[in-house]
Amino acid sequence: MDKFLILLLTGLTVGSIYSMVALGFVLVFKSTDVLNFAHGEFLMLGSYLALTFLVSWDLNIWISILIIAALICALGVGIHFGIMRPLIGQPLFSVVLVTIGIAIIIRAGLLIIYGPLERGRITQALPQSGFDVAGVPVPWVNMIMFVVAALSVLVFLLFFKMTRIGLQMRAVAENLEAAAAMGVSPNSVFATSWGIGAVMAAVAGVLYANYAPVIDLNLSAIGLRAFPAAMIGGLDSVGGAILGGLIVGVLEQLAAGYIGAEYRDVVAFGLMFVVLMVRPFGFFGKEDVIRV
Amino acid sequence: MAVPVLKSAPVLEVANLEVVYKNAVIALRGVSLTVAEGQVVAVLGANGAGKTTLVRAITGLLFVHDGAIRDGAILLRGEDLGRMSCAQIVSRGVCQVPEGRMLFPSLTVEENLKMGSMTRRDRAGISQDLERIYELFPILGDRRRQEARWLSGGEQQMVAVGRALMARPRLLICDELSLGLAPQIVETLFEMLARLNREDGLSVLLIEQNARMALEYAAYGYILETGRVVLDGPAPQLRDNEDVQEFYLGGGEHVSISYSAIKHYKRRKRWLS
Ligand SMILES: Nc1ncnc2c1ncn2[C@@H]1O[C@H](COP(=O)(O)OP(=O)(O)OP(=O)(O)O)[C@@H](O)[C@H]1O
Numbered sequence: 001m002d003k004f005l006i007l008l009l010t011g012l013t014v015g016s017i018y019s020m021v022a023l024g025f026v027l028v029f030k031s032t033d034v035l036n037f038a039h040g041e042f043l044m045l046g047s048y049l050a051l052t053f054l055v056s057w058d059l060n061i062w063i064s065i066l067i068i069a070a071l072i073c074a075l076g077v078g079i080h081f082g083i084m085r086p087l088i089g090q091p092l093f094s095v096v097l098v099t100i101g102i103a104i105i106i107r108a109g110l111l112i113i114y115g116p117l118e119r120g121r122i123t124q125a126l127p128q129s130g131f132d133v134a135g136v137p138v139p140w141v142n143m144i145m146f147v148v149a150a151l152s153v154l155v156f157l158l159f160f161k162m163t164r165i166g167l168q169m170r171a172v173a174e175n176l177e178a179a180a181a182m183g184v185s186p187n188s189v190f191a192t193s194w195g196i197g198a199v200m201a202a203v204a205g206v207l208y209a210n211y212a213p214v215i216d217l218n219l220s221a222i223g224l225r226a227f228p229a230a231m232i233g234g235l236d237s238v239g240g241a242i243l244g245g246l247i248v249g250v251l252e253q254l255a256a257g258y259i260g261a262e263y264r265d266v267v268a269f270g271l272m273f274v275v276l277m278v279r280p281f282g283f284f285g286k287e288d289v290i291r292v
Numbered sequence: 293m294a295v296p297v298l299k300s301a302p303v304l305e306v307a308n309l310e311v312v313y314k315n316a317v318i319a320l321r322g323v324s325l326t327v328a329e330g331q332v333v334a335v336l337g338a339n340g341a342g343k344t345t346l347v348r349a350i351t352g353l354l355f356v357h358d359g360a361i362r363d364g365a366i367l368l369r370g371e372d373l374g375r376m377s378c379a380q381i382v383s384r385g386v387c388q389v390p391e392g393r394m395l396f397p398s399l400t401v402e403e404n405l406k407m408g409s410m411t412r413r414d415r416a417g418i419s420q421d422l423e424r425i426y427e428l429f430p431i432l433g434d435r436r437r438q439e440a441r442w443l444s445g446g447e448q449q450m451v452a453v454g455r456a457l458m459a460r461p462r463l464l465i466c467d468e469l470s471l472g473l474a475p476q477i478v479e480t481l482f483e484m485l486a487r488l489n490r491e492d493g494l495s496v497l498l499i500e501q502n503a504r505m506a507l508e509y510a511a512y513g514y515i516l517e518t519g520r521v522v523l524d525g526p527a528p529q530l531r532d533n534e535d536v537q538e539f540y541l542g543g544g545e546h547v548s549i550s551y552s553a554i555k556h557y558k559r560r561k562r563w564l565s
């Protein structure tokens with residue numbers, strides 16, 4: 001039972017990171033119809049910048065998160081205006097290839113600047129002790145990671161549901177032409193989605209750098225975990241992405257704990273295949289996403 | 293002429309408008325028309341005549357369909373709309389009830405209505421107008437928190453009209469308002485437009501296949517065929533015109549019903565392809 005609780009809590013912690021990443025991925029897709037395969041690289045960039053800010057410069061983690069989020073947000077918005085906007089109207093396939101190109105460039109940039117050696121996780125920014133919940137030890141790092149991720153998602157949801165721009169984002173996702181007919185500028189909505197998606201990935205990246213076993217150029221694989229999370233929820237459902245992230249996180253941990261570490265990915269992607277076979281649009285998705 | 297055609301200066305003046313899709317399909321070939329301040333004008337035409345293309349050109353939506361204005365001008369009180377963005381056009385008081393309603397299905401009724409006010413900044417005015425829409429259409433007030441997808445066709449069209457009114461337009465363009473709706477509801481909607489026209493001086497451009505209905509409410513009409521204006525004149529004159537009677541009024545209800553059936557089929561095909 002203890003083992004199960006530990007695995008569950010760890011799963012929720014990692015899952016909260018997946019949720020953030022899947023949320024950004026889905027958000028960009030929902031409003032711009034672009035599957036951003038560089039999304040995991042945004043996260044990895046956040047983790048590496050965290051190394052510089054937290055380890056090399058020894059800055060406060062909360063200030064660093066804000067600065068890094070702002071930097072990567074600017075990158076996302078820049079990608080929209082500089083690269084994606086001129087590509088509007090191109091086939092989905094070319095646009096996806098372009099995002100893969102962006103991923104490769106970010107990766108190469110990190111290799112050039114930080115070198116190929118892996119680093120240990122960041123230990124100086126957050127308390128390394130822990131506390132007990134019903135006899136189960138919980139590290140502060142996990143707790144803080146979960147709370148910050150949950151807060152970020154909550155703030156986003158409030159923004160999405162309550163503000164004018166949030167309303168515009170939802171409207172554009174449903175019917176771009178009708179939103180434009182009401183005087184909404186699709187471009188500013190697209191740019192906002194890219195910006196928010198990037199911020200989510202950046203914050204997740206900084207947090208994860210305090211948790212990951214090592215920081216190296218494989219970190220972007222988290223972006224790949226977000227994929228089943230997003231697919232399980234339904235590619236166009238923000239709520240589904242959040243839930244999907246948690247489900248993937250928990251199942252992964254349970255599989256690793258009870259079956260064996262090498263089954264982690266099998267379970268996540270296996271679940272994705274099953275869900276896609278039973279419900280091609282995910283649990284919360286809408287059918288018209290089939291146009292992809 | 294029995295009816296004074298130009299009450300005052302034109303709100304909208306379209307001159308020799310030529311529109312091309314994808315650099316290949318010519319949809320409008322030199323269309324000219326005028327809407328005077330406070331006037332209701334009808335544009336009639338069969339499927340594919342170019343009616344919706346005209347609406348897209350006026351409201352700056354051609355870019356969504358890879359279309360462009362190749363020649364001619366669209367003047368709103370003398371200002372050229374041709375190069376403006378949708379946002380600029382809406383904030384100058386031109387808004388539309390699009391063909392097929394185009395609501396946001398998973399947004400609530402109230403959110404749909406609010407989408408009409410995106411170019412406005414006056415919060416107080418917006419919530420005041422929202423209440424006014426609920427007075428005009430009490431049923432929408434009852435359903436304000438419901439998702440738009442669950443409304444009946446008539447209620448959805450009310451939302452589409454209300455949404456456009458939320459922009460506080462001076463010129464309202466309705467693209468086939470009557471399509472697929474029961475005559476009763478069509479009449480309610482047209483009566484309401486007539487009232488807004490009378491009381492607030494709202495100018496209205498009615499795009500219709502339902503010629504009988506449109507010519508009843510409009511003061512002036514244009515008939516569009518394959519991208520050209522083939523006939524125009526004061527509404528009573530058009531009603532009495534033999535060709536118009538034969539092609540647009542002949543079968544009465546039958547004509548409009550069969551048109552909408554054809555159209556429904558066409559839409560389905562478009563979705564499937
Ligand atoms: N997105 C598009 N791309 C290419 N051609 C188009 C497009 N939209 C319309 N057309 C063409 O332009 C012409 C006019 O179409 P339009 O939709 O303006 O007609 P309409 O009078 O509104 O017809 P309907 O009564 O069916 O709505 C048609 O020949 C149509 O095939």
Ligand SMILES: [Mg+2]
Pocket residue numbers: 343344345391467
């Ligand atoms: Mg049309």
